[in-house]
Structures are given as structure tokens and as C-alpha cells.
Amino acid sequence: MGQITSAIQLIPIEHYMILCLTLFSIGVMGVLFRRNAIVILMCIELMLNSVNLLLAAFSAYHADAGGQIFVFFIMVVAAAEVAVGLSILVMMKRNNNSVDINLLSRLKG
């Protein structure tokens, strides 16, 4: 890992942070403003993956493997989460015939 670590460290960590935080913000904006449930799911994935990238960058920067181990855990959990999310979506589509989240307004008060 030593060689790769030193290669990554050539680029200042700030650049990684700016990239990842930008990706994360795009994801947040997507969740807040898009109306299609599938696009929202994609945006949540984008948020999680930008965190993965940042973790890998920090991990290489600190020369500590812990961060990269965490990335694996996040991938596993994200897969489980999306599996459940998509099945909820299928259930919604069956009952509602649409995945537009504007239809989700029965609960109010």
C-alpha cells in the first residue's frame, strides 16, 4: 500500500474534500428537489458513495487501513438499504401505479 499511499498524498487532501463534498451536495439537492422516487434513491447512493471516496482518501492520507475497511461496510449496508428501498418502491408502484412522490400526501396534520 505504501506506493499508492505516497502517490495519493501527492494531491493535497483539500482537493479530495472539495470533490467529495460537491458530490455529496449534489446528492442532497437531488433528494430535496427531485420528485421521482427512483432518482431520489440514486441521489442517496451518490451521497453514500461520495462518503466512500472521502473515506478512502482520508485513509490513504493518514496511511491507516481503518477507513478503507469502513468503505466495505458502507457498501454492504448501502446494498441492503437499496434492496429494501426498491422493494418498498415496487409496493408503492403496485398500489399507486406511479413512483411520483407528490402522491405521498395522504398523511397530513
Place this chain on the structure above:
Amino acid sequence: MAALISIAVFGIALLYIELTNSKKIQLPLAVVGLLVTLGLTVMQWNHPSSSFNNMAVTDNYSVAFNASILLSTMFVVLLSAYYYEDVKQHVAEIMALMLFTVFGAFLITSFSNMIMLFLGIETLSIPLYVLAGSKKFSLRSNEASFKYFLMGAFASAILLLGITLVYGASATFQLSAISDYVNNTKQLPGIFYMGIILILVGFSFKVAAAPFHFWTPDVYEGSPTLITAFMATVVKIAGFAAFYRLFSSAFSSIATFWEPLLWGMIILTLLISNFAALLQKGVKRLLAYSSISHAGFLLLGIIALNKLSAGGIFYYTLAYSLATIPAFGVLILVKNHRNSDDSIDAFNGLAKKNPLLAIVMSVALLSMAGIPITAGFFAKYYIFVAAIDSGYILLTIFAVLAAVLGVFYYFRLLNAMFLKEGEAEKIKIPVVFGISLLITTILTLAMGVFPDYIIKLL
């Protein structure tokens, strides 16, 4: 560790029992599983140990919270016998998912590493998304499930970014190492502070504290009532156990930074939840707002951050669960007999024909309102004492006023039950259901009369 394995094994066993589709063994197996796990948990009392390469520690703090999580789950599972009486399929799966949720809750009460915290929160949340949508053909349940999933995943991502930024500054996930890092660094980098803010936001999403509470009323209302009772109790207990564990161990030395944020959140939570609860017509939504207001009181224990807080939070979460479960239990019965009408008017004249139900509900409501001889009074008392001890006098006065406001909407329900006339009919209480209601009520009163035994545990 043994408790973790036991709850997972019983959960998987329940999934297989579903194949036989025999209701006679599902409920007993779930109860036996919870009891065995409770035994294994209690055996760890005063025997601290660590597992998974020191990523999780079992100490008295986690044992106490785990035991109260198991107790709450057991009372909810006992209610399920009646609630799922007419449901032919998937009942064992629902119980299995509850046990998996408890598994996640165990991880976050005993984590000592951020990886464990994240895994625990996800193991806690993912089964709950499914449970919230377990009424597959109800559009409201669909909606609740999707909203919960969306908000949960969003909050997890924010929490994760927070953890990552803290890792970026301190190069470790271990709580003790983060604490050392904070103590030994003169000038903490900006990303560390940003990380703490994001972790705080993520947690307040999970425990439903304002301004990140907006999903709660919808999700609580749309989910099946039994699942709402489960969510309101287990998630709250585990969430606050984890919240306090994280902020009292890793971030306690920079409390001056995050305490003002928490201060604002408490004021906002108490204000919004209590005023919104006053306007509610549906009992389920009222209980949802009341649960948000309890989150506000519990945050008071975290902001206090002294030797009284752990005991105070434990007592409060236990008292709150023991009041919430019978309240939802009575709501299930009343709702079933009034064609799923869950407005306050459905409770009109309940006391005349069903004095037992009315008494159970009143004890639960009085406990939530914090009236003496119920557990709720001492719960609020200990939290307030802890906060005053740390010098938050103004905040405590505000919280007391909020508690007084809370009495109003709880008494609206009491008023409907005892003073108003209504076309009440005799509601038959199923045996197992009644046992659960009775034990929780007795425990609420016992905790109110002998509070010392519980508070001295931690």
C-alpha cells in the same frame, strides 16, 4: 456477545417457523427468545467485557439499556397476538424483523467504535422500514414506509459524512482515541467541528428532535399501530443510549462547542411538539407529537452531561416505554371497535363501560404528563435535577413550562374518557393483550412509588 448471538439465532429460527405457518408456536418462540436473551443480558451485569476487537464493550450502561429494550419488545410482542389475529401470513416474519431490530439496538447501546455505531443504526433501521410498510395493501402504510426509508437513509448518509470528517481529523474510529485526540490537540481543524455538527444532525433525525422531526408524525400515523408502539419505544431507547454514549465519551471535552447547538434544539423541540400536539385531533398523531416532546426532555439529560444524566436518561426512557406501550395498546382496541376511527372523540365515554381500559390509559397518560405516583414524575424530576446540577436553570424552567403545557393535551383525552358521553360498548380484552397492559401499568406505578431501585442502577 452471547445475548447478541441468541437474539440473532431466535430471529432466524422465527423465519423458518413461518414455513410451518402455525400460529401456536410463533408467539411462544418469540417470547422465549426474548426471555433467554434477557437472561443472558442480565448475567453480564457487573461483568464488563469487550468483543469484536474492542469495537463493542458490554458494561452496566449497555446491559441496563439492553434489558429495557428487551422488556419493551416483549410487551409489544405480547400485544401482537391479538393485533395479528386475523392475519394469516408473515406474522412470524414480522416478529423476526423485530428481533433483528433489537439486534441493531444492542450494537448501538454498546459500541465503542464508529463502525459499530453505523452498523448498529443500519441494522436497527432497515428492518423498521419493512415493518412500517408491513400492511402491504394500505396506501398509508406504503407512504409511511417510504417516507421513513427516505428520511432514514438521508440521515444515515449525513451521519456517515460526519463520522468521515471526524475520522479525517483524528485518523481513528475508536471513541477513546477520538477523546484522546481532542484532549491532546491545541487547535482542532474545522472539519472536526463540521463532523460533530453533522453527527448531531444525523442523530436528531433518528431520535426525532426538532428541527429534524417532521417525518415523525406522518410515519407514526401511517404505520400499523403495533409497529408504531415498537418504533416509539425501542428506537427511542436505543437512539438515546447511543447519543449519550457518543457525546459523553468522544466529544465530552469540547462540550462548549456542541452544547449551545443542543440548547437551541431542546427549546425548538419542546416548543414545536407541545404546541402542535395541542392542535391534533387524532390520538395516534397526538402520541407522535408527545413522543417528540419526550425527545426534547431526554436531550436535557444529554446536555447536562454529569454523573446524574446516565441514570436519568435510563429511567426516563424506561418510564416512557412503559407508558407508551399500554397507551398504544388501548388505542388498538378502541380503534378496532370504532371502525378504525382514532380521533379523540372515539374515546368518549370509555370509562363507563370499560373502566379497566380507561384506568390503564389514564395511568399511561398521567405518566407521560409527569403526574406524581407514576413513573413519569420521577423521570422528569431526575432529568431536571441533572440539568440544574450543570447550571442550565433557564432551560429547566422552560422545560417545566413545556411539561405544564403537555398536561393540557393529555387531559383532553382523559376528559373525553371520563366526562363526555359516548355510545360506548363493552370491549372484550384478549387475555395475553390484557396481561401486557396490566404488567406495564403495574410497573409504571411501581417505578413511581419506588424510583430508587431503578435510578441507583446507573
